[in-house]
Amino acid sequence: MITAQNLTKRFGAHTAVDDVSFTIKPGQVTGFLGPNGAGKSTTMRMIMGLDRPTHGSTTVNGRPFGEHTDPMRQAGALLDAKAAHPGRRAADHLRLLAATNGIARSRVDDVLELTGIASVARRRIGGFSLGMHQRLGIAATMLGDPEVLIFDEPVNGLDPEGVHWVRGFAKARAAEGRTVFISSHLMSEMAQTADHIIVLGKGRVLADAPIAQFLGGAGQERTRVRVSDATVLGSILSADGVSITQTDAESLEIAGLPPAHIARRAALENLDLHELTPLNASLEEAYLALTDDATEYRSDRTAVAA
Structure with missing residues (x-):
């Protein structure tokens, strides 16, 4: 489990994270969303003890991460996919991490197989693609078989097969009862992966809810008929x-009326009803609506439309 309590981080006059509190529970994938500059990476760094909070605190499995005597068995974090010496071979990089954390050397082979990079274990990291860097980073997070996994943009640089693999990997680890915390800008991927969503905007929590609840509360109720x-x-x-909105002779999309009301009116008019499907907003639509006023850097939408 991960907790943050009144977490604040200032860099000079700039407040990157502003009084943030949340709990990341085990047994589910929690997605961490927000515009660029919202404070997501800074929050993750504070959880892992890499940045010191100006105010507030975080815990991993009940203690500040830096107080654990077996850190890699408590949490694995991928915050920078290229945080490995380019001249070192992949297997040697993992063996070094294992040796300095009291982890059996045999575990290196296990995580290389788990992440699908056993065939490149003897290659130097400097020749890796970004996707291979991501897989190596994920392998490192699993060395200690930890209860908590933290990934900052883990699908960057991955091809569709790799993205699919990360999705399955995250969901499988959550199904094992682990705490899985993932930041991403890919809304379609988060919609398929996350069970719970936390959204930051300008350093503050804008939403903290199960994904179904988050989507259900976005905008007017819509129904396909x-x-x-x-x-x-x-x-x-x-x-x-x-x-x-009438899409063809038999189809409508209706916003602003509950499905039961639509069904009753159709029955009163002796109309045959073939479909009545409630439509939630997509994660992208809900996210954009929520963060519209919290986006620090935005493009000229009229120029894009033109």
Whole structure:
């Protein structure tokens, strides 16, 4: 488990993390989202004891991470995929980490196989692609078979197969009862991977909720409807605050009315109802709506549209 309590970090006059509190629970994948500059990486560094909080505290498995005598057995963190000497061979890099943390040498072979890089174990790290760097970093996090895993943008540089592998890896580790904390800018990937979402904006927590709850609370309730005569149903349901989009002769997308109300009106008009599907906002839509006022660096949207 990971906890943060009133966590604050200032760099001179700039507040990077501002009174942040949360608990990352075991047995689930928690996604950590936020615009560039929101404070995600700084928060992760403070959890791992690499940055000292200006105020507040963090714990890993009940203690500040720096107080653990067996740190790699408590938590594994991938915060910088290229934090390995380029002239060293992959297996030697892992053996050094194992030796300095009292971990059996045999564990190196295990994690090389686990991450799919056993075939390049004797290659020098400087010749690795970014995706191979990511896999080596993930291998290092697993050396101590820790209860807590922290990944900062772990799918950067990975091809689709690699992204799919990281997703399965994270979910499998959570299913084993571990605490898995992942930051990412890939909304589609987080939607498929995370069970819980924490969103930062300008150093503050904007959301901390199960992903289903987060998506369900974003925007108006929307429903996809297929009915024998969409034009008739659309005219009946038209009212202030109701948005109706007809996609074909039998299909509507309706915002602002509950599905039960739509079904009742269709029945009263003797219309055959073929589909009534509630639609949540996508994670990307919900995230953009939430962080619109918390984005420090933004492009000119009118220029993009043009």
